[in-house]
Amino acid sequence: MTSFAQSERAGLCDTFLEVGPDAPTLCSDWRARDLAAHLILRERRPDAAIGMFLAPLAGRTDRIQASLAQRPFEELVDTIRSGPPKWSPMALGSIDEAANFAEFFVHHEDVLRGVDPSARRQLDAAEQKAIFAALPRIGMLSLRSCRVGVVADAGSYGRRSLRSPKDDHGNVVLTGEPGEILLHIFGRTAVTDVELDGADHDVESFRKTDLGT
Known part of the structure; x- marks a missing residue:
């Protein structure tokens, strides 16, 4: 293994x-x-x-x-x-x-x-799959301050909820490769290839969240 x-x-x-x-x-x-x-x-x-x-x-x-x-x-x-x-x-x-x-x-x-902020590795599918499987566990810590719901959409690897919304917030969907999403929820937002989709106030709230473990 x-x-x-x-x-x-x-x-x-x-x-x-x-x-x-x-x-x-x-x-x-x-x-x-x-x-x-x-x-x-x-x-x-x-x-x-x-x-x-x-x-x-x-x-x-x-x-x-x-x-x-x-x-x-x-x-x-x-x-x-x-x-x-x-x-x-x-x-x-x-x-x-x-x-x-x-x-x-x-x-x-x-x-x-x-x-080099533009550096990107080509990860093999097995590692991307392993990263995707780890996202919910990592999200429990890295998203603990987040009030909006967070959904990871990793294309062919799957789609899953990482955090439920609180208060009157809805969900923000993070779309990208599993490795990019992992880096994003670890707080490396400036250098990741991740798209955010959701209501404007939810996206703004997410962007203001202190991410990372």
Whole structure:
């Protein structure tokens, strides 16, 4: 069975080495070295990663990540490429796939499109299908602040609701390839090939929503 988490991890590591440590990314002002440090912290420093979710601890998380980012870039990439540590639940294939597939796909695109906003990979149908299957689970977090309903229309891959409307809102339909829709609901809206359709006030509300996990 193909592990898309592992293939995206390997592809991201190859891209890191191609672009170098100071390449821009879509992650705010982070350079490639900062994103690499983030991935290591997330996977290997649970004591520090908690600051990603608890604001009072965010400063400590930032300091540890900044320290990691100062290590030799090739060392950072090798650490990521080696995969989750044996003590991590992510070392189990099924958990790795659930926890890391979307994460590494999005961050791979963060590097590719950070360097060249027009960059587009041709994903095979099996990976697009896997991304489409993951959209509802990802949407539970990334769309949690959204008041409008969100429907993903991925053409031949299918159509499904990602979030029900709240209050007096209706639905906004996101039309595009599964990978593009995933990037869009992760907040990379400026560089995705996704069309929005719905009532004007719903589309405006969606555009103002703070997206991402």
